[in-house]
Amino acid sequence: xxxxxxxxxxxxxxxxxxxxxxxxxxxxxxxxxxxxxxxxxxxxxxxxxxxxxxxxxxxxxxxxxxxxxxxxxxxxxxxxxxxxxxxxxxxxxxxxxxxxxxxxxxxxxxxxxxxxxxxxxxxxxxxxxxxxxxxxxxxxxxxxxxxxxxxxxxxxxxxxxxxxxxxxxxxxxxxxxxxxxxxxxxxxxxxxxxxxxxxxxxxxxxxxxxxxxxxxxxxxxxxxxxxxxxxxxxxxxxxxxxxxxxxxxxxxxxxxxxxxxxxxxxxxxxxxxxxxxxxxxxxx
Amino acid sequence: xxxxxxxxxxxxxxxxxxxxxxxxxxxxxxxxxxxxxxxxxxxxxxxxxxxxxxxxxxxxxxxxxxxxxxxxxxxxxxxxxxxxxxxxxxxxxxxxxxxxxxxxxxxxxxxxxxxxxxxxxxxxxxxxxxxxxxxxxxxxxxxxxxxxxxxxxxxxxxxxxxxxxxxxxxxxxxxxxxxxxxxxxxxxxxxxxxxxxxxxxxxxxxxxxxxxxxxxxxxxxxxxxxxxxxxxxxxxxxxxxxxxxxxxxxxxxxxxxxxxxxxxxxxxxxxxxxxxxx
Numbered sequence: 001x002x003x004x005x006x007x008x009x010x011x012x013x014x015x016x017x018x019x020x021x022x023x024x025x026x027x028x029x030x031x032x033x034x035x036x037x038x039x040x041x042x043x044x045x046x047x048x049x050x051x052x053x054x055x056x057x058x059x060x061x062x063x064x065x066x067x068x069x070x071x072x073x074x075x076x077x078x079x080x081x082x083x084x085x086x087x088x089x090x091x092x093x094x095x096x097x098x099x100x101x102x103x104x105x106x107x108x109x110x111x112x113x114x115x116x117x118x119x120x121x122x123x124x125x126x127x128x129x130x131x132x133x134x135x136x137x138x139x140x141x142x143x144x145x146x147x148x149x150x151x152x153x154x155x156x157x158x159x160x161x162x163x164x165x166x167x168x169x170x171x172x173x174x175x176x177x178x179x180x181x182x183x184x185x186x187x188x189x190x191x192x193x194x195x196x197x198x199x200x201x202x203x204x205x206x207x208x209x210x211x212x213x214x215x216x217x218x219x220x221x222x223x224x225x226x227x228x229x230x231x232x233x234x235x236x237x238x239x240x241x242x243x244x245x246x247x248x249x250x251x252x253x254x255x256x257x258x259x260x261x262x263x264x265x266x267x268x269x270x271x272x273x274x275x276x277x278x279x280x281x282x283x284x
Numbered sequence: 285x286x287x288x289x290x291x292x293x294x295x296x297x298x299x300x301x302x303x304x305x306x307x308x309x310x311x312x313x314x315x316x317x318x319x320x321x322x323x324x325x326x327x328x329x330x331x332x333x334x335x336x337x338x339x340x341x342x343x344x345x346x347x348x349x350x351x352x353x354x355x356x357x358x359x360x361x362x363x364x365x366x367x368x369x370x371x372x373x374x375x376x377x378x379x380x381x382x383x384x385x386x387x388x389x390x391x392x393x394x395x396x397x398x399x400x401x402x403x404x405x406x407x408x409x410x411x412x413x414x415x416x417x418x419x420x421x422x423x424x425x426x427x428x429x430x431x432x433x434x435x436x437x438x439x440x441x442x443x444x445x446x447x448x449x450x451x452x453x454x455x456x457x458x459x460x461x462x463x464x465x466x467x468x469x470x471x472x473x474x475x476x477x478x479x480x481x482x483x484x485x486x487x488x489x490x491x492x493x494x495x496x497x498x499x500x501x502x503x504x505x506x507x508x509x510x511x512x513x514x515x516x517x518x519x520x521x522x523x524x525x526x527x528x529x530x531x532x533x534x535x536x537x538x539x540x541x542x543x544x545x546x547x548x549x550x551x552x553x554x555x556x557x558x559x560x561x562x
Contacts, residue, residue: 052465062465076516126482136439136483138468221469232468242444242469252445 007028027264034257046258051223058255062225064262066233069140069226070215071208074147078204084150086159091185102160108153116219120146125218134230138220141229146214152203158200199274206270210263212237236263297438312548314343315539323536326354327361327374328448329472330397330491331525333556335374338544341552349536355472358448362389365528371537373528376448376491388531393524394544395558399453400490400501400509400521402477404484411435417457420487428485437486440467440477441488450472452523453489457504493557515559525558 001202031038037046044116084180085105120142129137166189174184210236215221219243220232240256240263323390325335332353339351356364365373366387373542376397379389401417403409409431412420419425420438442463443450454460470476473490478484481498484526495501501509504521513519533541543549550560 050465054462075377121478121482129483134437136441136468136479136486138479216471222466224465232466234469242471 028166029260030257030260030264034254034261036256037251043258046255047262050225053250053252057238059249060236060239060255060259060262062223063234063236063239063259066140066215066219066226067209067237067263067266069229069233070085070143070147070219070235073140073144073229074151074208075201075205077144078148078152078155079201081148082155082159082200085152086156087185089156090160090163091181091189102157104154105153105156110156111179113150113211113213114217116146116150117213119217122212130231132230136220136232138232139230140217140219140226140233143215143219143233143235144229146218147208147211150211150214151208154207155200158203159193159197162200163189164197165196166192195277197278202270202274202277206267209235209270210267212241216241216254294297308414312543312546313342315542316342316346316349316536319346319536319539320348321536322350322352322370324352324354324370325374325540326356326364326370327372327528328358328376328525329355329376330376330449330493331374331476332341332472332474334395334525334558336369337552337556338540339548340377341533341548342543343542351540357444357446357471357502358451359446362387362528365389365530368530370432371529372533372540373526375526376523377451378524378526379528389528390530390532391526391528392492392533392541392545393526393561394541394549395525395553396514396522397525397558398509398519398522398537399449399457399489400492400495400500400516400519401453401457401487401489401504402480402495402499402511403487404480405497405500406484407433407500409502410500412459414505417502417504418459418461421458421467422462423466436485437484440464441476441483441486442469443476443489444469444471448523449489449491453521456521456523457489462506472484510548511557524561 037043046058046060047064051057051059051062054270057184078216080175089102089105124142124145125137127137128139128142132141166170170192171184171187174188203229215235216238219235219238221238222232223234224231226233236259240259243252243256258266292362324479325339332355335353339353343351354370358377360376361370362379362383364370366383373389375391379391383389384391387483391394394472401412409428409430412431416425416431420439421442423440425431425438427435427437440463452464458497468479468514469481470488473494476488476490477499480488480490485559490499492501492514495509503509504519506511508518509519509521514522527541527544529537529541532538544553
């Protein structure tokens with residue numbers, strides 16, 4: 001028994017070391033490859049300047065702005081929908097309908113992003129173009145709407161899970177006091193579960209930021225700083241996908257590693273934040 | 285001549301036709317007999333219709349052969365074949381001196397193709413001068429009204445840096461003038477066609493082989509970009525379609541390229557809207 005246990009332990013241990021190692025290795029790899037540019041002390045220039053390779057400008061500013069705008073807007077659209085949906089599943093749950101809805105939401109997580117991209121191009125983009133009568137319809141708004149559909153299952157499932165952790169006795173107490181469902185939701189469920197909900201929000205934000213295909217297909221990919229939500233914009237991920245085909249020796253190609261580092265920093269920051277919140281909650 | 289005789293004659297002629305046709309067919313594809321490998325092709329997106337048709341015919345003839353076709357753009361094709369990731373890397377432009385020297389590439393040109401500025405068929409604007417085209421793509425002209433069209437902003441579509449179509453259009457139609465940074469970027473000839481087809485206020489550019497009723501090819505300086513005008517050299521925004529291999533083509537890759545250059549391949553190239561080379 002003892003030997004078996006040690007063997008299993010070491011297998012699991014090495015597996016975790018391996019996966020953690022890969023993550024670290026990737027960040028190291030990107031830093032090494034971006035070194036020629038980092039050495040020139042251009043890091044902060046890259047953050048703010050525009051992208052015009054023909055004029056010797058290789059700034060990632062527009063892409064960073066584009067990434068944050070699209071991901072943040074996706075979150076803003078997705079949050080109320082997810083909240084309502086999880087309220088329906090977790091609290092209202094008329095005639096056990098919530099269970100079925102939850103199953104549907106779960107299966108939504110399995111839809112490949114390219115499908116959303118397709119739907120976006122053929123349905124959403126023409127709609128946005130005709131509705132607002134400005135631009136091509138390939139814009140921040142379209143991409144954000146599609147992304148919000150992509151991230152909402154993550155959010156809904158997290159919300160429902162955190163609602164389920166609210167102690168039944170508290171809920172019974174509200175019923176005993178004669179409170180209605182809405183009061184129960186706002187005064188008992190939300191205060192109890194906001195930390196779990198925050199985790200879901202942050203994870204969805206990371207997912208929205210890391211998604212490539214939807215942005216590549218429907219955000220338009222222009223390299224100008226976006227001025228409104230109806231302007232075409234390019235995300236860092238789409239930028240990397242577009243530039244990676246350029247030849248290896250060009251400066252363009254080297255800058256995409258810097259883009260990778262920015263993305264890495266932004267997504268890991270959101271995940272570390274999540275972990276931090278988790279620990280606080282468990283200590284409480 | 286009785287009716288019976290006539291029937292026999294017709295039957296005989298039909299049989300003769302199939303015999304001859306069948307012979308031609310198998311002669312061309314015979315070289316693929318007994319092959320069992322995978323052939324990987326990537327790069328130029330203008331090449332894809334021809335590549336697909338050739339692959340379909342070869343794989344129908346000999347199901348043991350697997351041919352995979354990917355896009356990515358000319359830059360990607362050259363890079364991937366140079367790095368040994370694919371067997372044939374297509375490009376819609378000549379590989380540069382540097383690329384040839386670095387990887388030891390061999391270029392084979394099998395078609396000539398034009399690059400045309402295209403607009404949505406609903407657009408009233410059908411002709412442009414080269415200067416107007418440059419002004420549109422550089423962002424100086426931003427509304428169709430300025431050219432006599434509807435009062436709608438112009439949505440400019442362009443391709444990414446790896447595109448051979450882009451490099452030819454930029455050099456020969458735009459004379460290397462700037463492309464506005466507000467332009468939307470799409471990643472293949474197919475995606476460009478879809479984008480222009482769906483957006484009534486758009487302008488973009490695609491390979492002449494891709495033009496059909498869903499987009500309208502702009503008459504540039506009085507010349508309409510068609511198969512004929514490209515062939516006769518009247519329409520100047522033209523380029524070769526190349527297939528590149530690392531070193532001389534060998535094995536299946538060589539047979540594939542030979543097939544493209546043979547009579548069957550040339551017919552196929554013509555059917556797909558390109559001009560076969562001699």
